[in-house]
Amino acid sequence: MSSADLVVVGGGVAGLVIAHDAVRAGLNVTLVEAADRVGGLLQRAEFGDIAFDIGAESFATRTSGVADLIADAGLPLTLVSPASGGAHLVTGAASGMLRAPLPRRTVLGIPADPSAADVVRILGSDGAARLAAERDLPALTAADEPSLAELVATRCGPLVLERLVEPLCQSVYSQPAGAxxxxxxxxxxxxxxxSGGSLLAGAEACATDDRAGAAVGGIAGGMWRLAAELDGAARAQGAQIRTGVSVLRLTPEEGSVAVITAEAVLRAERVVVATGSAAARALLEPADAPLESTRRVRVIAALVDTSAFDVRPVGSGVIVAPTVPSAAKALTHANAKWPWLDETLPPGRHLFRLSARAADTPGLETPDDLAREITLLTGIAVDPGDIIASTATDYPDAVVRAPVDDLRRSELRTAGIHLAGASVAGAGLASVIPHARDLAASLSSVSSSRSTV
Ligand SMILES: Cc1cc2nc3c(=O)[nH]c(=O)nc-3n(C[C@H](O)[C@H](O)[C@H](O)COP(=O)(O)OP(=O)(O)OC[C@H]3O[C@@H](n4cnc5c(N)ncnc54)[C@H](O)[C@@H]3O)c2cc1C
Structure with missing residues (x-):
């Protein structure tokens, strides 16, 4: 048995940030990660000597969380911006598909300006007029909030839901707008x-003038490097980071928590659970609580050898509406988006990432599948022989849900068990990192105030 001030369960970015900040603040920290490498949803893949992200590949710049972390921790990473191409939308049915740039000023697919040319192009003039009338509806209130799908369809019209909000919601958050x-x-x-009384007013208040997909940053060499550097920095400060060790159970005891793994029992004054939602639920709910099924998320990368893509026909990539007969919900033209990646590829080679609509549904396995899908989504003919390499990664626990209710969370807190990561902070590094840093700071300050008493 060994003991620590703090045990962190899960070595995704949230767990690594907490381990790093807490050890730097003077706590004795052990981090336990079930997989054989840290990073969680920050993962890398390689085609020969070309390394790239197969998990998260950017961060939203609406918070300075990532930049602040890199600066404070002194990590040797360079922040970069994506190329200016912006993202496109593919919508409609096979008979009449529309490929168009995503409207510039939208938030979660809700346009700020219904009369903008890029909005009318996607909704048509009738659909845009229906959307414009949303401002005249009775003021939106916080009471009885329906699902996002119902809210948008009833207030803005079904086309806004079908062509903009549903594709964005499914491709960015992996959840249907109805859920x-x-x-x-x-x-x-x-x-x-x-506060403005309408969705249009809300979008107007939140939209930026950036091209869709441009309000993000990246890291030269890939976002996976953030996890690798945090891991190294936390170890260098003295954190114990153990990979390949799964936590099986947490048992609150008098003044500490027992963290039970297959090999050992660790004891700590405080424990942070920084796993995905389903794993957190399994650890934190009473043993007789019903198990929730989770959907896997699958990302496929393909290296394509044709200079037809040198013109970047769809900018940084496409979001795919559910009505399009495609096995993918999004495609990223990765080297068109990230200049650092483009520089690593030989001329005429292009790297695509496809996010599967459903990990269990076939359609993105073979070179034939990939050539067909890339052709459909980009409008550029690709031959199966042009696909020179491909790889797929599955994420079994990437869909974000609150693992426990607020009452249970506060009981756990009292017992010394805290929650971090996307399951409580919301998906995305811009939310996860500041939340993790705040938690690390509060755990460290409680500890230091105790040691000075
Ligand atoms: C395909 C994909 C693309 C994404 N792209 C972006 C993007 O471009 N920009 C962005 O901001 N966000 C993106 N996200 C979301 C972002 O990656 C996540 O919100 C964030 O990385 C979550 O980090 P985390 O530390 O909370 O969880 P995770 O990264 O899921 O880490 C949890 C860790 O806990 C470990 N674990 C689980 N159970 C146990 C156990 N019992 N014992 C020990 N360890 C355990 C897991 O192995 C895992 O390593 C993307 C997500 C996916 C799936």
Whole structure:
């Protein structure tokens, strides 16, 4: 048995940030990661000597969380911006597909300006007029919030849901708009919409003038490097980081928590659970709680040898509407988006990432599949022989859900068990990192105030 001030369960970015900040603040920290490498959803893949992200590949610049972390921790990483191409949308049915740039000023697919040419191009003039009338509806209130799908369809019209919000929601958040509420998915937009009385007012308040997909940053060499550097920095400060060790159970005891793994029992004054939602639920709910099924998320990367893509026909990539007969919900033209990646590829070679609509549904396995899908989504004919390499990665626990309710969370806190990561902070590095840093700071300050008493 060994003991620590703090045990962190899960070595994704949240767990690594907490381990790093807490050890630097003087705590004795052990981090336990089930996989054989840290990073969680920050993962790298390689084609020969070309390394690239097969998990998260950017961060939203709406918070300075990533930049602050890199600066404070002194990590040798260079922040970069994506190329200016912006993202496109593919919508419609096979008979009449529309490929168009995503409207510039939209938030979660809700346009700020219904009369903008890029909005009318996607909705048509009738659809845009229906959207414009949203401002005249009775003021939106916070009471009885319906699902995002119902909210958008009833207020803005079915085309806004079908062509903009549903594709964005499914490709960015991996959830259908019918299964989520705006207040949880995008609290800032919800608050602005309630305060302005309409979704259009909310979008107007939150939209930026950036091209769709441009309000993000990246790291030269790939986002996976953030996890690798944090791991190294935390170890250098004295954190114990153990990979390949799965936590099986947490048992609160008098003044400490027992962290039970297959090999050992660790004891700590405080424990942070920084796993995905399903794993957190399995660790934190009473043993007789019903198990929730989770959907896997699959990302496929393909290296394509044809100079037809040198013109970047779809900018940084496409978001795919559910009505399009495609096995993918999004495609990123990765080297068109990231100049650092483009520089690593030989001339005429292009790297695509495809996010599967459903990890269990076939359609993105073979060179034939990949050539067909890339052709459909980009409008550029690709031959199966042009696909020179491909790889797929599955994420079994990437869909974000609150693992426990607020009451249980506060009981756990009292017992010394805290929650971090996307399951409580919301998906995305811009949310996860500041939340993890705040938690590390509060755990460290409690500890230092105790040691001075
Ligand atoms: C395909 C994909 C692309 C994404 N792209 C972006 C993007 O471009 N920009 C962005 O901001 N966000 C993106 N996200 C979201 C972002 O990656 C996540 O919100 C963030 O990385 C979550 O980090 P985390 O530390 O909370 O969880 P995770 O990264 O899921 O880490 C949890 C860790 O806990 C470990 N674990 C689980 N159970 C146990 C156990 N019992 N014992 C020990 N360890 C355990 C897991 O192995 C894992 O390493 C993307 C997500 C996916 C799936």
């Amino acid at each position: 989520v509420r705006l207040s949880r998915l995008h609290p800032m937009l919800w608050r602005a919409a309630v």
